[in-house]
Amino acid sequence: MSGWGCVHEAEGRCLRVAGRPCDPGMKGCVLAGRFRFSNEAKNRPPAPAKPKPHCPEDET
Numbered sequence: 153m154s155g156w157g158c159v160h161e162a163e164g165r166c167l168r169v170a171g172r173p174c175d176p177g178m179k180g181c182v183l184a185g186r187f188r189f190s191n192e193a194k195n196r197p198p199a200p201a202k203p204k205p206h207c208p209e210d211e212t
Contacts, residue, residue, distance in 0.1 A: 158176060160182060161174040
């Protein structure tokens with residue numbers, strides 16, 4: 153049993169995604185991408201690493 157609830161869920165329906173059944177992490181859910189879920193299919197892939205800026209001072 154979980155200890156939280158979504159403020160956009162009413163009677164098992166999502167108020168943000170056209171009244172679909174509430175499924176935390178589904179496409180369009182405000183929680184998607186902000187949290188990690190135990191179901192890996194609901195998790196976004198990690199963002200690619202940003203390249204470090206070139207600094208000529210580091211080449212000494």
